[in-house]
Amino acid sequence: VTSQLTGLRAGRTYHYRLVAKSDGGTAYGADATFTTPGVTLTVVARQVVFGGRIKLSGVVPTHNAGEQVAIYAQPYGGGSFHSVTTVLSGVGGTWAYIAQPGIATAYEAIWQGAASQPVSIGVHPRIGFSRTRNGKFLVRVSGGRSFAYRVVQVQRRSEGRWRTIR
16 A cells, blocks of 8 residues: 655654455554654764853755754753754755853754754853962852852862862
């Protein structure tokens, strides 16, 4: 049996079964499924230091250039995904977007109403050291959340053990 289907949406799972009718009655086939291809979303690294950038990329299943791909983000603690931008696919249906998350963030790509699997990016604090005029060190910690009234300890490795300096 062959039949061409139209109106299917990308990235969706559809259930179907065959029904055979004759003078002897009706027979129902088993439930079966298939999933239409959807947009892909990949990242090389799932961790970034605060202020850093990360490349999100993928391919649309038509492999056509000029297809719109919407990028959505859900920062940690946020209620739901929100629109970030829309990019166009290039040669071979590939697309890319450079993101700069401030805190841990989940991303998804949407093409023709179908969402990719989300990917989560962890964000580590940026830690910097500088020497003051009197020879002491100054530690600066920055991140997407305030470090006010938080304790930051500095440790050094000495004789195979970590020792807290301050």
